[in-house]
Amino acid sequence: MRQTPMTVRGAQKLREELDYLKTELRPRIIADIADAREHGDLKENAEYHAAREEQGFCEGRIQEIEGKLSNAQIIDVTKLPNTGKIIFGTTVELFKVDDEKEITYRIVGDDESDIKANLISVNSPIARALIGKEVDDVAVVKTPGGEVEYEIIKVQYL
Structure with missing residues (x-):
């Protein structure tokens, strides 16, 4: 399994x-x-x-x-070396380009996800677009309403 x-x-x-x-x-x-x-x-x-x-x-x-x-x-992301890359468990501060808003997400497992608490599933479209990126990269997320761009401001291993 x-x-x-x-x-x-x-x-x-x-x-x-x-x-x-x-x-x-x-x-x-x-x-x-x-x-x-x-x-x-x-x-x-x-x-x-x-x-x-x-x-x-x-x-x-x-x-x-x-x-x-x-x-x-x-x-336990706190025990991993902070390479600056977005991985499972990291907390990511983003700038949503189209409406110029900042938002912070933490990438978690499917069972832990709770969008109201800004906990997004590792399998969500946003997380999939973010994984592997680092500060100043732009992640493009395909949504039903079109593509949404997020600029990565900060990556934390909390």
Whole structure:
């Protein structure tokens, strides 16, 4: 199976969620199922069915996170030599040429991406156009609305 790149922060967030699911949510669901069983007839017991459904979602998410972590290639960009090139994990300050706005993005794994937090997937069109570039280079991103040019102002290995 192919390894997927993930930042140290992304892996930490998944581990925290996994810990919550296993140590808090799973025991609560088990207790809910036990309580619901005490109410008698399971065929018409809504609490029991709701708890079993929640248990299914919880167990599915635990398996999903464990799978992601086992296939993750965790990259700590702070431990890599800063060559000035944009790579996975770097934080990039850009100047968007058409509307003369500055924007900062961090290139992260697919599961970590959150455009509202300026975290873009390594597989996004913007990140693909940026990878390998350095300060003062211009990256051209093909979008449905046409090409967008970004001038690279700063590359940080944070």
